[in-house]
Each structure stands twice: as structure tokens, then as C-alpha cells.
Amino acid sequence: MLQDSTPVTKAFGHNPALRIRSRLHYLATRRSIRLTSEGIRFLLFTIGIGVAAINTGNNLFYLLLAMMLGLVVISGLLSEHCVRRLEFHRHLPDLIMANEPTTVTLSVTNHNRWLPSFSLRLSDIVSGQQLDRGLFIDHLAAQRSVLLSYPIVATTRGKLSLDCVRAETLFPFGLFLKRALYQVPAEIPVSPPIKPVSLRFIDEMVSEGQGLSLPRRGHGTQLYNLRLYQPGDDSRAIHWMTTARTSTLMVRETEAEDQRRMTIALSTLAPDERNTLFEHSVTLVASLLWHLSQRSFPLRLIVHEADSGLGCGSDHLFAMLRLLAVCERRAPDSTGPTVSNPILTLGHDAERGYTVVVLPWSDPEASAAVSADRVLQAAHIEGLTNGF
Numbered sequence: 001m002l003q004d005s006t007p008v009t010k011a012f013g014h015n016p017a018l019r020i021r022s023r024l025h026y027l028a029t030r031r032s033i034r035l036t037s038e039g040i041r042f043l044l045f046t047i048g049i050g051v052a053a054i055n056t057g058n059n060l061f062y063l064l065l066a067m068m069l070g071l072v073v074i075s076g077l078l079s080e081h082c083v084r085r086l087e088f089h090r091h092l093p094d095l096i097m098a099n100e101p102t103t104v105t106l107s108v109t110n111h112n113r114w115l116p117s118f119s120l121r122l123s124d125i126v127s128g129q130q131l132d133r134g135l136f137i138d139h140l141a142a143q144r145s146v147l148l149s150y151p152i153v154a155t156t157r158g159k160l161s162l163d164c165v166r167a168e169t170l171f172p173f174g175l176f177l178k179r180a181l182y183q184v185p186a187e188i189p190v191s192p193p194i195k196p197v198s199l200r201f202i203d204e205m206v207s208e209g210q211g212l213s214l215p216r217r218g219h220g221t222q223l224y225n226l227r228l229y230q231p232g233d234d235s236r237a238i239h240w241m242t243t244a245r246t247s248t249l250m251v252r253e254t255e256a257e258d259q260r261r262m263t264i265a266l267s268t269l270a271p272d273e274r275n276t277l278f279e280h281s282v283t284l285v286a287s288l289l290w291h292l293s294q295r296s297f298p299l300r301l302i303v304h305e306a307d308s309g310l311g312c313g314s315d316h317l318f319a320m321l322r323l324l325a326v327c328e329r330r331a332p333d334s335t336g337p338t339v340s341n342p343i344l345t346l347g348h349d350a351e352r353g354y355t356v357v358v359l360p361w362s363d364p365e366a367s368a369a370v371s372a373d374r375v376l377q378a379a380h381i382e383g384l385t386n387g388f
Helices: 015-031 036-054 059-082 199-212 238-244 272-294 315-328 364-368 378-384
Strands: 030-037 087-093 102-111 117-126 129-140 147-154 156-169 176-190 216-227 248-253 262-266 299-303 354-358 374-376
Touching: 015 156, 015 176, 030 059, 036 059, 059 117, 059 176, 087 156, 087 176, 102 117, 102 129, 117 374, 129 147, 156 199, 156 315, 176 315, 199 272, 238 248, 272 299, 272 315, 272 354, 272 378, 374 378
Parallel strands: 262 299, 262 354, 354 374
Antiparallel strands: 030 176, 087 102, 102 147, 117 129, 117 156, 156 176, 216 248
């Protein structure tokens, strides 16, 4: 968010030279103006009228020259007014997915006290390039706001940076194209795309993880525990036989029917020549998490030293996808992967449930020492991501 009326002279005290220099620098970096083809023809015609007025001394030519020069001045002033005192806010999603169109909302406020702005065309500035989003405002009244929506598509995983918004206008006569640049920085994490994964592979993981399920409270039919009644408990959960025997209100808790926990660990160690395989590994992990989340399994993601914790539901899935969105490949160092890669030191833990380790790259000795229920190495990853 940036408002064009931000004071730029407070830091310079009462020195007029510094204030003027600061203002000129501000206008030079935030403002630009160029003649249109119509403006060039109009100025050439104005010069011709001026030459004719001087050569002939005809008062009518002088009046016409004065009128045309006045139109040039008025055009510059009105176009400057249209792009001044604007304020922008972007409304962005918390997470977007690569290659999936997402709607972004842009709020534009005109802080001019009396006069409206006309014929505004808005563009995004991303990495120094101007991207036309097709946003146009015919009329924006003073002290009013308008909401504009447009789609964006991120083609790669990571962070999408939106730097500035450029407002430009041809108002009123189309002689000048006046531009103003507003700093509206924003970053959106871009998760890897979700790709179809072999159902046979997923079913194998699910079936192998059945033996690691743990009894937990949840919705089900089997008795998990009996405890004392507490205010707010459902009266239908009272265990009347135990209550009658002990003369104390007791409540039964049921055991969740399916508590197969799954942990997926992704190693970020890979040399430069394995960068494509690493990106395919990230996409594979995201796809596995999405498919398993559809089956309501408690999931946990470990990416190098980042740990999402165990959870389920859409919010937890988005948190895991955000970890995958910002993870970066690390080149192996001279200390060797066994020391520098914490994924390789994972031990068996009942709380983790069924553990899958994804290794885009690792030396044979280190990969053989991984303690996991299933280890996916380069050959396995290439087979599963062949269609990505």
C-alpha cells in the first residue's frame, strides 16, 4: 500500500534545495509521461500555427495558438490529477497452486477531495516487467473505492512476488500517456501442482500401515475408555451399567475406527544435475499428501528440519503444502549426507505411524541406513513421476 500524498520533505527540515531535489527525484522515479501519436501530430500542428502567426501577424492565428497551447497545459494537468492520490490494496489467497488460475482482488481508492479520476488503466509490475491484467476504470469518484478482480497463474513452485501497480491514463484528450508507479509489494507461496498418483502404490502404503494403527479416541463403535461425567458431556454417552454399579455418573469414550498415521519425509539434498528430479519429488510428495488427506488419514510432513506436526483436515493439508512451496534444494557438502541431512537419522516411532522417506539423491551407504518403512530413491521416484 502506498499513498501518493506521502510527505517526502519531513526528513529535510526547512532546506528548500533539499526539498526540491527530493521532490524531483520522487517524481522522476514514480512518474513518467510520453507523447502519443495524436499528441505528436497536435504539437506539430501547433508549431505550424505558431510559425504562421509570427510570419503573418494575424491575430486569429495568435488566438488559435494560445488555445492550442492551453489545451496542452490542461491535458498535462488533468492527466497528472487522474493518477495522483490513489491508494491500492491487494487481497491475496494464503496459498495458490502452480498452473492453477487464482483470482486476485485489487482495491483502488481515490483520495482526492473533490475531483474524480478518469480512464485509468492498471497493470502489475513483476520482476521489472509490466503485465497487463485488462483492468480499466472509466470513472472513480472522489473519496470512493472500487474492487477489481483478475486471474493470475503461477507456472512454478516457490514464491510469487508482486512488486508494484502502475496506473496510466490518456485523459482528457489523448495527447499524453501519463503513468504513476505505486509500491504494493506482496508475496504468495505457490505450492507444487497435484498430479495423479498410482492408486496401486497408495493402496500398498495404506495396507502396509494397517499394522501400525494406534487406538485413539474418536468416532466409532468400540469402547475405548470410561471416565467421570463432566458438565457439557452428551447424556447419550453415559454408561448406565457402570453408573449403577458405582453410583457415579460415568461416560464411555469410543475408539476411532481408523487411526493409521502416516509420515512423509522429504530430503532436500540434491546436486544441480538432480534439480528436475528434486522438483518431481516435491510434486510427488504434495500429490501423496493430497490423496491420503482425501482418505482422512492423520498425516505428518518433514522437510529437512521443518516439521508440520501430525494432523488432518484441509487446514493441515494447506500447512503442509506451504512447507513444500518454500522448501529449497540444497547442494551436498563435503561433510557427506549422513551428517548434513537430518532425514537420514529418523528412527522408528510409533507416533509417526507408517513412514515414507523420499530421497532424490543420497549415497548408497547413507540410504541403506535410513530407518523407515519405505524409502523412495531416484529410480522409484522416476517411475512414479513418469507422467508429471
